[in-house]
Amino acid sequence: xxxxxxxxxxARGRFGPYGGRYVPETLIPALEELEHAWNGLRGDPxxxxxxxxYLRDYAGRPSPLYFAENLTRAWGGARVYLKREDLNHTGAHxxxxxxxxxxxxxxxxxxxxxxxxxxxxxxxxxxxxxxxxGLEAVIYMGAEDVRRQALNVFRMELLGAEVRTVTSGTQTLxxxxxxxxxxxxxxxxxxxxxxxxxxxxxxxxxxxRDLQSVIGLEIARQLEEAEGRRVPDAIVAAxxxxxxxxxxxxxxxxxPADRRPRLVGVEAAGEGLGSGRHAASIGAGRRGVLHGSYMxxxxxxxxxxxxxxxxxxxxxYPGVGPEHSHYADAGIAEYASVTDEEALEAFRFLSRAEGxxxxxxxxxxxxxxxxxxxxxxxxxxxxxxxxxxxxxxxNEVMRLLGKExx
Amino acid sequence: xxxxxxxxxxxxxxxRAAVVPYLTAGYPDPERYLDYATRLGQRADxxxxxxxxxxxxxxxxxxxxxxxxxxxxxxxxxQVFELARELRARLGIPLLLMTYLNPVLAWGPERFFAxxxxxxxDGIILPDLPPDEDPKLVAEARAAGLxxxxxxxxxxxxxxxxxxARHTSGFVYTVSVTGVxxxxxxxxxxxPLLRRIRKATPLPVAIGFGISGRETARAAARVADGVVVGxxxxxxxxxxxxxxxxxxxVREGARVE
Numbered sequence: 001x002x003x004x005x006x007x008x009x010x011a012r013g014r015f016g017p018y019g020g021r022y023v024p025e026t027l028i029p030a031l032e033e034l035e036h037a038w039n040g041l042r043g044d045p046x047x048x049x050x051x052x053x054y055l056r057d058y059a060g061r062p063s064p065l066y067f068a069e070n071l072t073r074a075w076g077g078a079r080v081y082l083k084r085e086d087l088n089h090t091g092a093h094x095x096x097x098x099x100x101x102x103x104x105x106x107x108x109x110x111x112x113x114x115x116x117x118x119x120x121x122x123x124x125x126x127x128x129x130x131x132x133x134g135l136e137a138v139i140y141m142g143a144e145d146v147r148r149q150a151l152n153v154f155r156m157e158l159l160g161a162e163v164r165t166v167t168s169g170t171q172t173l174x175x176x177x178x179x180x181x182x183x184x185x186x187x188x189x190x191x192x193x194x195x196x197x198x199x200x201x202x203x204x205x206x207x208x209r210d211l212q213s214v215i216g217l218e219i220a221r222q223l224e225e226a227e228g229r230r231v232p233d234a235i236v237a238a239x240x241x242x243x244x245x246x247x248x249x250x251x252x253x254x255x256p257a258d259r260r261p262r263l264v265g266v267e268a269a270g271e272g273l274g275s276g277r278h279a280a281s282i283g284a285g286r287r288g289v290l291h292g293s294y295m296x297x298x299x300x301x302x303x304x305x306x307x308x309x310x311x312x313x314x315x316x317y318p319g320v321g322p323e324h325s326h327y328a329d330a331g332i333a334e335y336a337s338v339t340d341e342e343a344l345e346a347f348r349f350l351s352r353a354e355g356x357x358x359x360x361x362x363x364x365x366x367x368x369x370x371x372x373x374x375x376x377x378x379x380x381x382x383x384x385x386x387x388x389x390x391x392x393x394x395n396e397v398m399r400l401l402g403k404e405x406x
Numbered sequence: 407x408x409x410x411x412x413x414x415x416x417x418x419x420x421x422r423a424a425v426v427p428y429l430t431a432g433y434p435d436p437e438r439y440l441d442y443a444t445r446l447g448q449r450a451d452x453x454x455x456x457x458x459x460x461x462x463x464x465x466x467x468x469x470x471x472x473x474x475x476x477x478x479x480x481x482x483x484x485q486v487f488e489l490a491r492e493l494r495a496r497l498g499i500p501l502l503l504m505t506y507l508n509p510v511l512a513w514g515p516e517r518f519f520a521x522x523x524x525x526x527x528d529g530i531i532l533p534d535l536p537p538d539e540d541p542k543l544v545a546e547a548r549a550a551g552l553x554x555x556x557x558x559x560x561x562x563x564x565x566x567x568x569x570x571a572r573h574t575s576g577f578v579y580t581v582s583v584t585g586v587x588x589x590x591x592x593x594x595x596x597x598p599l600l601r602r603i604r605k606a607t608p609l610p611v612a613i614g615f616g617i618s619g620r621e622t623a624r625a626a627a628r629v630a631d632g633v634v635v636g637x638x639x640x641x642x643x644x645x646x647x648x649x650x651x652x653x654x655x656v657r658e659g660a661r662v663e
Contacts, residue, residue: 026559186585303512
């Protein structure tokens, strides 16, 4: 893979006003070291060949770009494609990033990796690459999430990682992230922090974007084969922190406006934007700093971070990456939101229509596409980034739908 | 010279490194906080007032917990400034506000710093703002009459030390260990780090993180001009002991022969 030379961020890690590096001074040298390492590796043919080989032989890339004939017929508008990130090893796009970062850690001689996880998907992915490369892995997970996602805790432990339960604050992803940063501040000399999304201090939003770009680059190539064109008319992706969406968007985002596809990031509206229980940082948040980055954020008038809510644990984060924050202001992408109920409906709909059970995160993208596709012309192309598979969510959905297991 | 820098010189003439207690504002409740802070302040050279925050990623469990208790009791930015105003009336020493950046941004730096100065605060410590990330904000704090204190760490390169020192006034806050706040039983040798910092700035240097009593205070006072103690005081309050007893030990350890 060739990682494009994106025009952003600038040398200080800024996407317009967003991004930056708001962390304790202790971490600055480590971030500078990582930035320097990545500047060298992102164009290094040896590194990229190694990354490519693991993506292909271990993660199973390229993931298919599947023409969803039944969806296309049912929605009666655009030709609908699904980018099948759900078919990757470990069941989501997360592996693209964790493989890349683990390879960087190895090159930097770091033997210990740490990570935050919400529902456990990123944590499982980190535990997986740690097992693969013989690294010690410590995963921070909020107590609330440990309770809700016992199966993923067991997976991580099975893979040889240590899961540390975080009992501070709201006991969810944001607090797990605080705790991972605290660990990093303490063990920075020998530890590599594998951050899971396009958030955090510079260079993470850039690094994770670069590694996830493989999604959009493949879309362009696969679309050329299928449709004789590299650029679709629209791409729809779910946005929590925003890594799967950035991966799908970035290779197209900096095209001239008249050649750029319509890019739609779908945030979680939870129980509704008016309910106060949602995770729509762009839709209903204001700018601020969390976890080292200036971005759109859910916080109150005193700057205290407010808990996010979504039926989908992967979208349950009170901020959104700085590059998305910039896309929103600059009109490069638009951001919509979908409620828990709409996502659940899309979860069932896609299962029946195509025989594909999506992750609840990805179901948000499907729900929005159901609104958009009918308004598009039959010769137009809509790509949904199907970021993950729904196996992990089946129990939760069964509970929500009030079904007893027989 | 600022009141803050002055208080370091004053302590020095009294044969001590400056003693700087930290308490989370409003912990365990506003009334008892005022009482503890007043009594500690009467035996200190400066006082650090922590603004409770939902996501204190530079703090260890003790201060995290104190912040959660204070937030649950409804202690918000307005109340913190009211508590500071009350302490200003009771104490003659310089008062410093320790706050994460987001509460400052949420109010807008100009409004926040004006309110801080109006409450009688002398300076502000921003543990998650490397000053070169936002020089404009630093200038706004200074324009409001506040000293701007930033942190240096054992990992800081000479280049970082120079950058941070350039934006710092009042004193330089040096973190004793790589890690978060919290009492520790001993400190590493800080001599080499302090020598590098002294080369970059004439400002007094205080050491914080890990000061737990007489011995750690003594180790810090041997090389620095001030000693910050926070988590150990809060733990004393948590355990129902008088934090003043611990502060007296720290003060004794801070004596320079």
